[in-house]
Amino acid sequence: MRWPTPLVSPIRMNILLAEDDPDTRQFVEDALGELGHRVVATASGAQALEWARDSGADILVLDRMLPDMDGIAVLRALRGGGHGLPVLMLTALGRIEDRVDGLDAGADDYLVKPFAISELVARINALTRRTVTVDTGPCFGGIALDLRTRQVTREGRVILLQPREFRLLEELVRAGGGFLTRTMLLERVWDFHFDPQTKIVETHMSRLRSKLNEGFVEDAIETVRGMGYRVRAS
Amino acid sequence: MIGLRASAARRIALISFCAYAVAMLLVAGAVYLATHAAFSRQINLSVEHASAALMAEYRDDGLAGLSRAVAMQHSPGPISLGTAVFAADGRHLAGNLATAAPAPGWHRITFLDPLEGPDTARAKVTLLPGGERLVVAADLEDLQAIDRAILGIFAGAMLVLLGIGVGGALVLARYLRTKLAVIEDTASAIVAGDFARRAPVGHNGDEFDRVAASLNAMLDQITSLIANLRQVSADLAHDLRTPLTGLRNHLERMAAHGGEQVAMALARTDEVLELFEAILRISEVEEGSLRRAFTRLDLAALLGELSETLDLLAEDAGKRLETRWQPGLMVLGDRQLLAQVLINLAENAMRHTPPGAAIEISVLEREGHVVLQVRDNGPGIPEADRARVLRRFVRLESSRSTPGHGLGLSLVAAIADAHGAALTLGDAGPGLIVTLTFPRKSAS
Numbered sequence: 001m002r003w004p005t006p007l008v009s010p011i012r013m014n015i016l017l018a019e020d021d022p023d024t025r026q027f028v029e030d031a032l033g034e035l036g037h038r039v040v041a042t043a044s045g046a047q048a049l050e051w052a053r054d055s056g057a058d059i060l061v062l063d064r065m066l067p068d069m070d071g072i073a074v075l076r077a078l079r080g081g082g083h084g085l086p087v088l089m090l091t092a093l094g095r096i097e098d099r100v101d102g103l104d105a106g107a108d109d110y111l112v113k114p115f116a117i118s119e120l121v122a123r124i125n126a127l128t129r130r131t132v133t134v135d136t137g138p139c140f141g142g143i144a145l146d147l148r149t150r151q152v153t154r155e156g157r158v159i160l161l162q163p164r165e166f167r168l169l170e171e172l173v174r175a176g177g178g179f180l181t182r183t184m185l186l187e188r189v190w191d192f193h194f195d196p197q198t199k200i201v202e203t204h205m206s207r208l209r210s211k212l213n214e215g216f217v218e219d220a221i222e223t224v225r226g227m228g229y230r231v232r233a234s
Numbered sequence: 235m236i237g238l239r240a241s242a243a244r245r246i247a248l249i250s251f252c253a254y255a256v257a258m259l260l261v262a263g264a265v266y267l268a269t270h271a272a273f274s275r276q277i278n279l280s281v282e283h284a285s286a287a288l289m290a291e292y293r294d295d296g297l298a299g300l301s302r303a304v305a306m307q308h309s310p311g312p313i314s315l316g317t318a319v320f321a322a323d324g325r326h327l328a329g330n331l332a333t334a335a336p337a338p339g340w341h342r343i344t345f346l347d348p349l350e351g352p353d354t355a356r357a358k359v360t361l362l363p364g365g366e367r368l369v370v371a372a373d374l375e376d377l378q379a380i381d382r383a384i385l386g387i388f389a390g391a392m393l394v395l396l397g398i399g400v401g402g403a404l405v406l407a408r409y410l411r412t413k414l415a416v417i418e419d420t421a422s423a424i425v426a427g428d429f430a431r432r433a434p435v436g437h438n439g440d441e442f443d444r445v446a447a448s449l450n451a452m453l454d455q456i457t458s459l460i461a462n463l464r465q466v467s468a469d470l471a472h473d474l475r476t477p478l479t480g481l482r483n484h485l486e487r488m489a490a491h492g493g494e495q496v497a498m499a500l501a502r503t504d505e506v507l508e509l510f511e512a513i514l515r516i517s518e519v520e521e522g523s524l525r526r527a528f529t530r531l532d533l534a535a536l537l538g539e540l541s542e543t544l545d546l547l548a549e550d551a552g553k554r555l556e557t558r559w560q561p562g563l564m565v566l567g568d569r570q571l572l573a574q575v576l577i578n579l580a581e582n583a584m585r586h587t588p589p590g591a592a593i594e595i596s597v598l599e600r601e602g603h604v605v606l607q608v609r610d611n612g613p614g615i616p617e618a619d620r621a622r623v624l625r626r627f628v629r630l631e632s633s634r635s636t637p638g639h640g641l642g643l644s645l646v647a648a649i650a651d652a653h654g655a656a657l658t659l660g661d662a663g664p665g666l667i668v669t670l671t672f673p674r675k676s677a678s
Binding site: 023027031034113114115116117118162163164190191192193194195196197198199200203204206207225226 | 500
């Protein structure tokens with residue numbers, strides 16, 4: 001494990017931020033700007049909707065509660081117009097029903113306040129990442145998965161995985177070198193939408209890593225504290 | 235049938251009935267004695283009067299006058315009197331009283347009633363100057379009849395009282411039981427976790443209504459205190475989380491530029507945030523609104539799904555884990571919360587057992603209940619501490635050195651409660667056995 005230098009994203013993104021709390025807005029703007037993204041921020045839902053429709057942004061980070069127009073309403077208006085812009089919803093409400101509301105209205109992901117900036121960054125990256133996977137065989141960094149036969153190979157060498165390890169690796173490979181946080185893995189692999197505060201991710205990851213690395217010098221999976229896990233590009 | 239010991243209502247009814255019965259007996263006795271004494275006195279007076287009248291005849295006209303008077307004697311009053319005169323040698327001289335000559339004074343004598351045979355009578359025998367004896371006797375049959383009548387009336391009254399008493403006792407007992415059962419039901423429902431339940435209050439304003447009203451007021455008070463307490467801890471955790479996350483984000487940005495101390499500070503901040511997260515999770519579960527999202531799910535299948543993860547955790551911790559389940563055991567609940575229970579109990583067992591310990595997790599059906607059980611062969615928990623470890627932040631002295639914040643079992647307890655499942659900690663001899671028994675209705 002090592003401490004990263006600020007990861008400047010390879011792709012410079014245009015991010016729309018609709019957030020009414022000035023402190024959060026400022027902080028998110030700064031943090032994302034530091035990573036090299038262009039951020040346009042507003043406290044108004046109507047403004048955010050207008051920009052989202054016209055500005056050609058890559059992603060909208062949308063607070064659930066805005067003074068003039070509810071985040072859900074903004075989202076419905078946007079999706080109602082057939083707009084496919086990725087939307088990450090922010091909310092102070094972490095209850096299951098609120099989460100479902102947001103996702104029903106067409107949010108692509110959901111983050112509960114207060115959140116770690118690294119979590120926000122990882123999720124923005126995941127949402128804007130171009131899908132590089134073929135339907136049945138995602139591959140990245142020398143690792144290839146066959147979803148039909150459930151076979152895994154690294155540099156052509158077959159690796160035997162348990163079902164949960166396979167799911168874990170599938171998510172990492174699909175992320176194509178992007179980071180996935182522990183929380184994102186809990187959601188996607190175990191369907192845990194809150195942190196169960198166990199070391200199940202760490203334990204599975206260490207097992208997966210040792211299986212992948214057997215006979216190889218290079219570590220297939222990179223762990224960066226605060227950022228998460230990713231498959232190392234070969 | 236509830237015995238006397240178990241029913242205060244019956245006891246009260248029985249005691250009041252006994253008190254009535256004793257009072258009745260005393261009244262009956264007093265009436266009997268008073269009537270008997272009055273009538274006896276009346277008899278004595280009649281005998282006395284008749285005797286005196288006859289003696290007057292004797293004084294006026296001597297033995298012949300007396301004999302004449304005796305022969306003509308008939309009882310004019312309500313009491314039938316018999317008279318006789320005997321000679322000094324005991325010969326019967328005159329009169330209708332068929333008896334032997336008694337000694338002077340008051341006697342109870344037996345005479346021969348021409349109609350009814352031998353009978354008893356109260357007699358006054360007066361010795362005349364010539365040695366003759368005058369006997370005046372009152373038949374006691376009337377007195378006995380009155381006595382019998384009085385006793386008969388009271389025996390009848392006693393029977394009626396017995397009937398009324400037993401009936402009344404049963405009605406009273408039933409009434410009290412019905413009234414109290416309502417309050418008892420409410421209390422049981424509260425104990426079972428239905429904090430919204432209240433005792434119905436009637437419109438009479440009687441003792442029961444007042445007790446029910448007081449009980450409800452007390453429950454309102456307790457519920458609001460509990461809600462306040464929960465709200466305070468949840469608010470505290472929630473409000474502190476925001477500035478702490480801010481702090482954490484600043485630390486993260488600083489950590490990006492290096493520095494072991496900053497990294498340490500970041501790690502500590504994460505621990506505190508995790509703790510708050512756990513407190514908020516427990517509050518959310520306890521608050522109960524999650525119940526609305528409960529669905530029917532297969533608990534055995536959930537254990538099956540998680541067994542790979544649990545096996546791996548056990549292997550990592552150097553413990554032997556065995557999972558057993560009967561397929562298709564349905565419960566009403568939340569998948570994530572129940573998965574959390576399985577993981578928490580498994581991790582708890584792994585954390586508090588020595589290396590190589592055996593842990594068994596099972597989901598089985600027992601007497602119609604779905605039962606989730608986690609048992610280990612570690613040191614177990616002393617009986618006195620078992621209830622305590624379910625409380626928040628409680629960690630036993632023996633596990634101070636193991637990691638954890640002491641909220642894992644509290645969360646399990648809260649989740650069990652939200653599912654209406656009974657959570658018990660027992661002795662696996664040796665080891666700990668944690669059992670969650672789900673309500674029967676959700677098993678069908």
